[in-house]
Amino acid sequence: MKWRCGGCGAKYTTEEYLKLKQGLSKDNDEIDEATGVPKHGYIGICSCGYKFHNENWYIQDKFKAGGKNICISTVDMELEQIGGMYYETVIFDVDKSKEDHMTLILSKYHRRHKTKKEARDYHIEVVERVKDDLNEKTLVE
Numbered sequence: 001m002k003w004r005c006g007g008c009g010a011k012y013t014t015e016e017y018l019k020l021k022q023g024l025s026k027d028n029d030e031i032d033e034a035t036g037v038p039k040h041g042y043i044g045i046c047s048c049g050y051k052f053h054n055e056n057w058y059i060q061d062k063f064k065a066g067g068k069n070i071c072i073s074t075v076d077m078e079l080e081q082i083g084g085m086y087y088e089t090v091i092f093d094v095d096k097s098k099e100d101h102m103t104l105i106l107s108k109y110h111r112r113h114k115t116k117k118e119a120r121d122y123h124i125e126v127v128e129r130v131k132d133d134l135n136e137k138t139l140v141e
């Protein structure tokens with residue numbers, strides 16, 4: 001499993017990743033007085049200047065379907081997953097996620113992808129499929 005820079009594509013093992021120059025995870029972060037560590041922690045900065053976890057590519061679509069507030073999000077995870085997957089599409093109910101941040105609904109649509117193109121194509125497709133699916137279910141009920 002390797003980390004991959006979303007800017008230049010450089011790959012790092014976790015050991016190498018931890019040796020990268022560190023920066024604040026948020027520019028306006030505050031230092032925790034008790035620990036002396038920034039409240040949001042440190043992030044790695046690639047030699048090209050790309051900030052991990054801050055600049056990762058993503059697409060997000062929010063819409064109402066079947067009476068639910070849906071959010072479909074496709075992100076560059078930056079960390080390789082099994083099978084060389086770097087991107088992930090998740091679908092969740094915005095209202096439910098207030099209680100549980102990552103409540104996954106319609107998990108059958110959850111998918112990981114190898115390339116940005118696959119990720120983008122799937123994202124566009126699944127937005128339509130989820131709308132159709134939820135709107136149809138409402139008509140049947």
Ligand SMILES: [Zn+2]
Pocket residue numbers: 005006007008009010046047048049050
């Ligand atoms: Zn880079």
